Amino acid sequence: MTGPDPAAPGSGALVTVGSASTLRSAPPRRPRPEVDLAALDRSGGPGVAVDRADDDEAGLFALVDQVRRIRSLTSGGQFATELGPLTERLREVADELEAASATPQQRLETMWSNQNYMANCPVVGRANVLAPPMEYELLEDGRLRSELTLGIEYQGPPGRVHGGFVALIFDAILGRANHHAGTTGMTMYLDIDYRGGTPLLEPIVVTGGPVWVEGRKVWSQGAIYAGDQLCATAEGLFVRPEGWVRDGGH
Ligand SMILES: CC(C)(COP(=O)(O)OP(=O)(O)OC[C@H]1O[C@@H](n2cnc3c(N)ncnc32)[C@H](O)[C@@H]1OP(=O)(O)O)[C@@H](O)C(=O)NCCC(=O)NCCSC(=O)Cc1ccccc1
Secondary structure, three states, X not given: OOOOOOOOOOOOOOOOOHHHHHOOOOXXXXXXXXXXXXXXXOOOOOEEEEOOOOOOOOOHHXXXXXXXXXXXXXXXXXXXXXHHHHHHHHHHXXXXXXXXXXXXXXXXXXXXXXXXXXXXXOOOOOOOXXXXXXXXXXXXXXXXXXXXXXOHHHEOOOOEEOHHHHHHHHHHHHHHHHHHOOOOOEEEEEEEEEOXXXXXXXXXXXXXXXXXXXXXXXXXXXXXXXXXXXXXXXXXXXXXXXOOOOOOOO
């Protein structure tokens, strides 16, 4: 028999996969976290700057600043110049850095042993090119707050921040707020409601902190605003592994 396979991708036919075929109807909507928005006021201070690494003896932050400039220009990049010669110069720099670099294993060991995790964190780390970087302000009520503007490289839907990056921001800020409250733990769940778009290229405010502690479990909540607009809320459960020693590093 010839002709198109009705189950082929793009054919428009509904393909039921694995255990999904045992469902008799669509799964019900999960109960949503009850987020206390009154406690997640977007206005700032008084607060203190925390988690910012300033010691740049090796010049790494200065180097990363330049890579970050390039990073922010390349998503959807359009340039009124020949890219070939520039690429060649960058290749030379990359080759030189690669030849002089420690191994990934050596770098990992240093990151955790010298309690320098925050310099490498993917949202606030000044040594991490993925990081915008965000900066945290610790408020009197124990919440962390950050005001930042995200560039095109963080885009998901047109003009909006990628939902996965929204989740990363929440995970990071809630985890650090827990740390400052003395309840460090690992993320067990992170439940996010995307209530509207989180805009690119305009200031947003992220805030959050612990709301309930029970032994080694802590529940934390957060919100993201753009002006008066509520963009997203989150609730996370964080658990401190047995035997984890709390220190200043993470
Ligand atoms: C080691 C541990 C965290 C805890 O193991 P254990 O000691 O065996 O503990 P256990 O599993 O028994 O649970 C304890 C309690 O919690 C409860 N519970 C659990 N779930 C739920 C729920 N959904 N809903 C409600 N409750 C829940 C559970 O019933 C129990 O309650 P109970 O005591 O009976 O009242 C393990 O679960 C793990 O590795 N998970 C993966 C974590 C991970 O990789 N996360 C991602 C990376 S972290 C990151 O990125 C952030 C970061 C960045 C940088 C730096 C630091 C952080």
